Amino acid sequence: MSGLGPALLNSLEMGLLLFVIAVGLNIVFGVLNIINFAHGALYMLGAYFGYTLISILGLPFWIALLTAPLGVAIIAVLIDRLMLRFIYDRDIADSLLLTFAIMLIISESVRSIYGSNIQAVYPPAILDGTVSLLGSPYPIYSLFVIAMGLIILAGLWYLFNRTRVGKIMRAAALDRDMAEALCINTRMVVTGVFAFGAWLAGVGGVIAAPMRTIDPGMGEKIIIESFIIVVIGGLGSFPGALIGALILGAIYGFGGRYFPEFNLLLPFLGMALVLLFKPTGIMGKGANA
Template structure:
């Protein structure tokens, strides 16, 4: 039972970290109808800028989580205003190729600035060490990740379902022309949503840095995991993102403990099974 509970806790912190990152990707798809391949590169940018803020500038970790992602926000605003808005009404392959090219450009730019070395951010003193309960030692930082994931989930759910801003975003996502007729500045909303998705990705990079080494390949890994999540849960579906993250977290948590030999294959097997029986995801519907 102790081993099972340890795997469950491990699954939970992995799932909620992945939720923070993948929800930005799914929000962007839901509003802009664009699959953003550059999302993983923005996650990596957040991690590297966070490293520079904490290690080089001496910024407190708590402040870096808020400040460092704004580098990705500035870049995202430039990308949306100067590039993406010209491909909204074109074939979906154009936006896919554009964001894929942007991913390569951002990745190479990060390598030029920070090099190809591996960096590590130590968690703040308050979050070092472990908690002991029921015979299990659990890292304090993992508890912090779970709390941040739940906080992100609660704020986003409240924001989209209980505020005027959430209704504005949903209106722009459902029918841009009609939203404009009721005096909603859809261009601003779209830019803000893309920037917010980038902020979530970069914030996830800062939060993940003490758990995962910062290296030039981290963006490629996370974009694959994010796509697995949105495929499992359903493109553009908020609840589906949470369910997809939980499924992938359970696969990683229990697969790494009980099936280490095939752990790398399990997420793809899970995604393939969902595509076979639920092609639009567990919570998704047919997109027209």
Template sequence: MSGIGAALLNSLDIGLLLFIIAVGLNIVFGVLNIINFAHGALYMLGAYLAFTLINIAGMPFWAALILAPIGVAILAVIIDRVLLRFIYSRDVADSLLLTFAILLIINESVRMIWGSGIHVVQPPDLLSGSVQLLGSSVATYSLFVIVIGLLLLAGLWYLFNRTRVGRIMRAAALDRDMAEALCINTRLVVTGVFAFGAWLAAVGGVMAAPMRALDPGMGDKIIIESFIVVVIGGLGSFPGALLGAIILGLIHGFGGRYLPEVNLLLPFVGMALVLLFKPNGMMGKGANA
């Protein structure tokens, strides 16, 4: 039981962290209809800013968790105003090419500023160590990631289903022209949604920093996993992002424990099976057609 319990907790830990990152990608596509290839780079930037604030500026982890995502969100506003505003009315392929270029720019900027070496961020003293749960030893920080993931999940659900801001975002996603006719400032909504997606990516980066070594290629790895999540769950679907993240978390959690020799292939096998039988994803538009 201890092995299964540890695999379940590890799956939940990985899955909720992936959800935090991938849901931002899904929200941006759902509202703005662009595929943000730079999402992984914004995640990486959040992790590196956290490293700078904690290891160089001497700030506590909790300050970095607040400040680093805000810094990335401000950068996202600049990117939106300077670059992305020109391609919102164009084909999705144009956004893919432009955000890929932004990804390359951020990657090279990170190498120039922080170098190509590996950096490490230690978890705060309050969350160091481990506890016994489900018959196995679990890192306290992993439980913290699970709690934050669940809180963000509840907060996002409340935002989209119970607040005026959420209704405005959904209206802009469904029909931007009609939203403008109802005196909604869609330009502000677009910028806000892109910044919010970047903020979520950076939160994921800060949360991942004490769990994973920081290197300039970490954004490339996470964008692949994020795309697997949205393909499995359905591009543009909020519940789909959660479902896809949990499925990928289970694949990593149990595959890493019981099938380590093929664990790297399992996410792609799962994605291929979903594309074969549910081309729009398990909860995407037209998934039940």
């Protein structure tokens, strides 16, 4: 049990962190029908904004967690207003190419400002250290990541199923023309959804900053992981994002412990198996977002 317990906790921690990051990508696709390749760059911005506030300006981690994702959301609004709004009604390949270009612009801008060196953020003192759990020492910050993932999961479920805003988002995802006929300002909904997806990416970036190294290439790695999640779970599906993230977290948690030599290969193998037996993903493209 001493080996199984930490593997389970690591899987849950990684799965929930990946869910926080990837669910924004899935929400944007479900409502806007675009593949946002810049999502990883927005996650990277969240990490760098957090690094700036914590390590350079000396502000508390909690202030960074509140404000850095808002900065990412503001940038997303500018991206939507200045660029994306011109391609929403065009072929989905156009959105992929444009957001890929945006990703490159953001990555190179970050590289020119911060340089290519690896940066680090340390967790706040209250979350530093370890506790004994399931017979093994476990980082307190990892428990915080699990708690934040569960809080965001519960909040998203409540948003989509119990609030008027969530119902408007679902209506815009199902039939934008009908939503407009019902006097819903779909232009504002589209901008809000894109900003909300970016906010989630920014939250994931700040939370991941004390766990992962911060560098200009971190967005490229996370976008690959995010696409693996949405392919496994199903494009545009909120529950699919959770299932895909937990599966990928389990692959990392157990694969890293028991099959370390194949750990880089296992996520792609899992994705290939899902595509082989269920090409639309576990929850399918038509699942609720």
